Structure formats: structure tokens, C-alpha cells
Amino acid sequence: RTDTREELLAHLDGGPPRYLTHDLGASARHVAWHPDGRSLSYSADADGNERHQLYLVDADDGGITALTDAPDVTFRPAFGNPFSPDGRFLAYAGADRTPTDQDVLVRDLVTGEVRRVYAGGGRVYAGHWSPDGTRLTVIDFRGAMTDHVISVLSIDDGRTTRLTPAGDTVTYLPGPWLPDGSGVLVLTNAGRDTT
DSSP, X not given: OBOSSOBEEOOTTSOOOEESOOOOSSOEEEEEEOTTSSEEEEEEOSTTOSOOEEEEEETTTOOEEESOOOTTSXXXXXXXXXXXXXXXXXXXXXXXXXXXXXXXXXEETTTOOEEEEEXXXXXXXXXXEOTTSSEEXXXXXXXXXXXXXXXXXXXXXXXXXXXXXXXXXXXXXXXXXXXXXXXEEEEEOTTSSOO
16 A cells, blocks of 8 residues: 555554555655565655656565666656566666657666667557566557557567557557467557547
8 A cells, every 4th residue: 555655564464554665755656566575666756746766665674775766757667567477677667868758668676787678769658568578568658648559569679569550549558468478458448438
């Protein structure tokens, strides 16, 4: 659970809740468990400036590791769980290369190396990891808030495969992958009033 300042861990066995973060000076958002269950990622901005940075907090001792450190840039974790299925990588987006384009980045949580896996221009966000961790869905928000393009991005070579039709000016949002990796669910309001 997040509130306006901290992350709170509440045990299902009825034990007392425990704060994982204290006095952030910012709101914790986009909280996600690491697959090993020992840490969480979250984003936070400084004093409401909307320039979110990404962090990792140890669930046992509350130790916080900054994953990004660019106070003039906003970073957004992937729409789905930002951690790859094996827990080694964290996917996110940021306009750190140029303020007019948002790229997709992948951080190796073991080595600390950051790879820019998509830099094709536009306002592109990371979506969901494929079950085998080799692909990500990505969403390109074009112009209006109802002009979205969903593609599948290969992490190894950066190739993209467009999933949504060209020329549509409708909402498309990436959903999760099918368990066997053979497809992706896509939410849309094409031909109707609701998504």
C-alpha cells in the first residue's frame, strides 16, 4: 500500500504493519514486488515536481537504492510489473536523451548497466514483459490521448513489431501476455464508447 509519503507493508496474518520508507519528501507511486519477494521498486518525485525517479527498497531492512538520478527527467516504470520474469532486469521509460523523445530503457539489477532498448522517437512507454523475458510490449502515445500504437519490442536487437492497425485514432492499452507467450491482450475502445 502507498500513501502520500511512505510505503507500508501489512502482513496477511494480522501482524502489525511496518513502514518500508520514511520521510521521502515525495509520494511513492508505481510500487511493484521483485519476483523474489525480497524487495520492491517504486517511483517518487521531489516535493511534487512530477520528475519521478526510480528506487528499490529492501523489504527486510528498508535500505533504499536509487535506480535513476536525473532530477530534470521523469522516469516511468513499465505498465505491468517492471521486473523481468527472472528478476534480473527492470524496464522503464525516460526522456533523458532528449526532452522531446521518451525512450525505453532496461537496467540490469546485477551489474547496474542500463541499455537503451528503444530510441525511435516519440513518447514511448514500456508495457509488459513476455513470459520468457525476451520481449516487451511498448506503447507510443501520439498527439491526442486517444492516438496510441502498441508494438512488441525485442530486447536483444531492438526490433519492433506493430500490433495495432495503422491510421487508427483510438485508445489502445497493452494488457498482459498470454501465459505461453504466443500473444498479447490489448484493450481498446475501437468501435465503441468504452475500453
